[in-house]
Amino acid sequence: MFLSNLVQKAQQLIDPAALPGPLANLTTASSDRPSKAQLFRHQFRLPDTQNPLYEITAELTLPSKPSNRSSGSKARTYQPHPGAGTAKNWDSSNWDRTAEERGTHYVGQLHISEQFLCFSTVNTTFVSTASTSASSAFTGRTHGTGPAGDGFTLPLCAVRRVERLHTQSHMFALAITTWTGQDAGVKGSEAQGLGSGNAPPKLTITLEGSRLQCERFCDGLKKGLRQGMREVENMRVVVAECYSEFFSQGDFEAETSLAVDTRTGADGKEIKPPDTGLGTLFTYPGNTRKLRDRSKMRLWHEYMRDNGRNTTLVRQPDFHRLIRVGLPNLLRGEIWELTSGSLWLRLQKPKQYEETLKKHEGQQSLAIEEIEKDLNRSLPEYAGFQSSEGIGRLRRVLTAYSWTDTEVGYCQAMNIVVAALLIYLNEKQAFYILSTLCDRLLPGYYSQTMYGTLLDQRVFESLVEKTMPIIWDHLQKNDVQLSVVSLPWFLSLYINSFPLTFAFRVLDVFFLEGPKVLFQIGLAILRINGEELLDATDDGTFISVLKSYFARLGESAHPKSENAKHRQITNFQALMVVAFKEFEGITQQTVSEQRVKSKPGVLEGIEMFAKRTSIRNLGPESKKLSANDLGFLYDRFYAVLYERQQRAQMVQAETERRAKVAKTKATEVVSGISTLAPEMGRVALGAASTTIMSYDAFREFLAGVAKWAVTDSPSSPTKPSHEENGGYFNSLRNRNVLTATNAMREWGTGPEPADHEFLQRLFGKWDSEDVGGLSLQNVVSGLAPIKGGRDLMGVIEWFFELYDDDSDGKVDREGILRISEALLFLTRRGVEVGEVEGGAGVGAVGGEGQQSRDERFLGAVSAFIRRCFEYADPDHPSRQAEKEVVEATDLLGLSSSSSDAQKDAGESATDDAMLSRPSTNTFGQTTPASPSPSTPSRNNTAANAALDPSSPVHITLPTFRMLVLADETLEAFFDSGFANSFHLADAPLASSTITSPSFLGAVGQASASASSAMGTANSSLGGGGTVSPASLGLPAISPGGAAAGVVGPGKGLRGVLDNIVTDGMRVAAEVRRRMDEAQKELDRGVSGRTAEADDDDEEGEDMGDLLEGAEADAGGSIRSGRSREASLLDEEVGGKGVVGVERVGSNLSKDTMFER
């Protein structure tokens, strides 16, 4: 049980939305019923730190007073003793059964929590063994007893003495002296004339239970009392702000008027009355005579004299009655504090208000901005809020609360409620009562989504439907929306609907009896105006009927009655009667049950709305994506966040359980994550959930969207099965209830995401505000340039910028390698060029499909990397020679070790292959079977100028673009393949125009385009015959490393790769020639590079050879088809005869223009 208490505590510490009491239904869906501790706290209005520790059946005996007119149903009233003084003189020594006979007896349950001793006649039990229904009998009956029933809620620090009484009947009886009792007693004896009636009696409690039970209970009490000693001083400070302290010191009858500001204390000092709100400065609303304020004060004075005050007040039926008739101005605030339980909150954290204000002094926030807008327009008709004093108080209370609960912040209507409170309460009191309102009495009303308000409107509607079906049908028939009228009632507690004095009367009862009062009043309003409402057929008339009724609340309900007494009954009094008599059956339970029922629908509605709004407000970038895609991204984004939160909670709970942390403090146990609030991430419940995606969440997000983002080497035992190709996308979307095992896995049900440098770059790029997290907005604007329609140039540029770390328009050697690496990473599961795999590729390659495409891609990438270095511009042409070869080794050692560090055999093999491939033609060496990265790399370095760091090089965007466009495969990848690799809701893009048949048709006969030339090359590649899927014996998609499937062993491969290389070289040569002609800048680069080659003997030679070979290849006539193509290419370059090349050519010239 203790553990569960801890868990609850933790939950509330973390999640302010987790409400105690029956209201907790709103947030804890784990069960529709709240925990017993919550019910307990709610019944006695205790702070969330309190738990029922011990309880016992007991009988409370209070001496009867002449003034006590108690006739409560549960109280047996005995004939009061003739001598009023007798009761006061009770003592443990002369206590006996006869004395007991004189007094009022209440039978009920006595409870101890950590800091409170509570007694209530409402027969409920909160022990762990009791059934929940027994404890949830918190019905809040309206006549006589409030939710807490008769009894008391006594902070242990307010207990001065507990005595065990000697009884003749061997009963276990305690006499409890409270500090007010003692205090007043002493004062009474000192200050003459005041003493006689001023000391409240001791509370005499007879425990009913076995001796053992009683002993145990008393032990618990003793322990609590000892702890409570520390808080006594604290309590005195807190209580000093209660008017009753000032009030009870004088003899009410001796006062000539209530206007006395000061009294002389026992020590001769003048005692100022505590601040009882703006009312003391600006007068209280309403006519005090008409409100019979003075006689109410007298009654309260008597009541408090007999039953204690503030912390020690005992609730008897008169207490409830006195509240029903309306509280007197000066005591109103204090009684609100007491009945709402906010006094206990203030007692626990007496300095919270000042500290919060101090801590955030001078800080700005959205809430504060919103508060400022409304300060001048909160109850402006009340004089106090036309003054800087009143506005200052309002500002401070609202601001302090907005910092205390940043999720709520500030909501319009709070200003009105707080303004009303401030008329009767000082700032501090108003602050705590506002906390109680937001957390407990009006859960979710003022939250970001206002789900509490919407939910209670639904509840109200269903209650109207149930209790007044005729009116309900009428509303339905005429399409009048009830909540249009009733929403402001609830949201501002009738304060801006009723004339102020009546609104305060509602508040009096509301704080005592809870939220159900709002429903009862609302129902009564409709009932009373039923006939007129049935005549109203539109919203307008409906509203005006009620408006005029509210204006008449102070008028007589029966103006034409013969009976003068009847004529005196106001509309408001009649309303109260209807509300609390006719709708007596509307209890907290009714409301709670109805809330549970309506909740799913309401939350769904809010979520739909949130989604719609969120998508609409994603900014202009989002227009590039379809509505379906946006919807998908939204769902996926929040699903990932939500699931991660869930998993974190479950993991946390599991860890806690294992750690057996029962003894640790709750605050330490839970490091920021709630344990049992499975709904806390729901959008509709407000900002309790995060809206920012961390890097890990981002990986998970991508893994559900793109195949390449799924890791090759999952660490968890269950691999995502590839048979249900794409199936996991669906399974994530229609997420079922997570099984325990799945939830415990780090990545839940989804595939385990990969971690690759590319992902980090992508994350960094999308995180445009550099906050270390992505919002949905970031994700959408990040995806928009990629997915948003076909923009080949845009995607190429985007990709380039991804690797241009210092955004100087250059990507260095390292970057080039990383780009190549990323390209292979992205395509290791195949390229999805689109549904229409058309043109020469299909025509020539035939049925080779995926496998050959992969090969083609590998070839393209290796050609790309080589060309990159070929066309790279030197950074500092003059200084290259000074660098040493040692550095080269270092660099390569570094890069190969970094690839080793990736723990991914397949990937590192790819890296190695990649590094070595461009520099040497002995590709056969680099097989997965011989992963000895450093040796070949080092040799290769020496052989390749481009890899030599002594000649730092970079490529620019135009170069990059040129290189991509020069290769059909890469072009197709950037054109649609990359975009298609993100699986959103809509179908992938059609494949590149270059490979589309229509284009080919336009080109005409004889494979006259560059693309078909490539196609031929591919066909020859395939024609090598060595790399057929069968001979490799590898699956098309190998999680072990896609590259492994391509760089297969065997001699034949060399021929294949040679082809690729020569082909690439040829194209490169062509491109270079064009560049020579067209682009001076590149030209300069090439000449620089040539000069560099001259400087360095060995490497230069090597390079020269390569170039020569390429040129020879391009110029020569190795194969008939080739030469023709080459010449065609020449022609194209010169004559622009072919559309495809024209396009390339124009792109190139465009690049140059950009460059300058």
Added chain:
Amino acid sequence: MADSTQAAAAPKPSSSVKLVLLGEAAVGKSSLVLRFVNNDFQPNKEPTIGAAFLTQKTHLPTRTIKFEIWDTAGQERFASLAPMYYRNAQAALVVYDVTRASSLGKARHWVAELQRQASPGIVVCLVGNKVDLAEGDDGPDAEEEEGADGEEDGQGEAAAAAAVKPAAVKPAADEGAVRKVSTKEAKAYAEEEGLLFFETSAKSGLNVSEVFTAIANAIPEASLKGGRAGANAAAGAGTQAAIMAGADSSKVNLNAKAGGDKGQEGCAC
């Protein structure tokens, strides 16, 4: 619904129009309504909780329009309640505060939401309120505008607006300026979206009744029905009318715009 006075004269057809006010908090929605309905102004108007409902009639030469006005709460979190109020609305007033740039952004959101969620064909009017605070201050790009505003009207406007558009997007550079949203910027936006556009002052009453008259004129005849039944029929007819209006909405708006410009001339002092 015809008044007795009207009945005595030539009885004009009367019809109800549901109108909803939307916009950021404290831009003066309620004040606009108060000015229109009661010809009154309260400097410290309580924020609207949920929504307020008021009615007022506007007499046109050919008919009388009874506005059923739903004045909504402006704070962001109340946005989820708005659909309840703009349901079946035939007209909407999207209000921003010319002295607060953020309020126009919010207005854009509302316009977008109305275009997607409200009854199609709803007549939307963009209103920049509180021009009294920005008197003699023509906003961030005043220099460019000054000459233009005086002489331009009606037809030439569109072209001019298009021409200065890049300038209008420019953020308020001059901190001294009270006005934060230039007429140009807002008008360009309104034209782009096909909205009516006015700049008003609820405090001085400037252009307030013009707004409602323009809306009354812009409501397509087909969606109006006389009398009380209109309120109910309008709900059903709204959609239909909207579809019809969809075709000639540009025409309607163009006509209305001329009215809007006239109003604006008055404020360019």
